Amino acid sequence: MPQPPHSSIPPSAGDPHREGSPGEPPKSSSEGLSPVLSPGSHSRSDRPPASQLPDPMSDPFVRGSEYLNGLRQKALTSDAIAGGEDIIDRIRICTWIGEHIDALNQELAECLCACHQCFPTQDRRAIEIFAAPIAPEFGIDALCNILLDPVVILIDVGRTAPADWLSIVVHEYAHAHLKSPGHDRPFFEVLTHLCLGLGLPPPVVEGMDPQTMEATLRNWPHCGSTADSLAFWMGRE
């Protein structure tokens, strides 16, 4: 899948700069960014507005819709991103995302930052992370697009309890760090390093044949899935 031009990524698609620079304050927002990302950052009040037209990005539905469009460019395949079965669901999902996505992405950015802390600065790969409603038919809680640079991790926070978000980020981070989809010995070593560094139980694969080891690592750290992930994205937890 070709990489989309940079300009096609909507400004509401998270804060891709924050995770690479732990401890730094967020970069100041530039003109044109969504008001959600830059509340009160401009002193426009002392001059009359150029236009009385409302900013479309001030509408949660528009923000959510743009965010999902941005995710479709980052997923391995655009149909991996759920949009709702019908127009009512679509409106609900987009509106809920427009209202809540920045807080969700901030929590994921903190998980990503914790993973980065397990490696020296020079060994940290450029990685972006976003909360995403992954289409239920894909049957996955998260995905890692290693074909993009920065590597992109999408986490369906609707399918996983908040207590398990770090675990699921750790698993995808290991793929992103290695730029590999495999659940092999190098994956085992990076995953073990992350688990030990972050206080999670490390995987145990001693004496396992390669198939059993692969199956064990595929689901490590273990996270329970919720039955109806889209209910979360419609605010019906």
Ligand SMILES: [Zn+2]
């Ligand atoms: Zn995996």
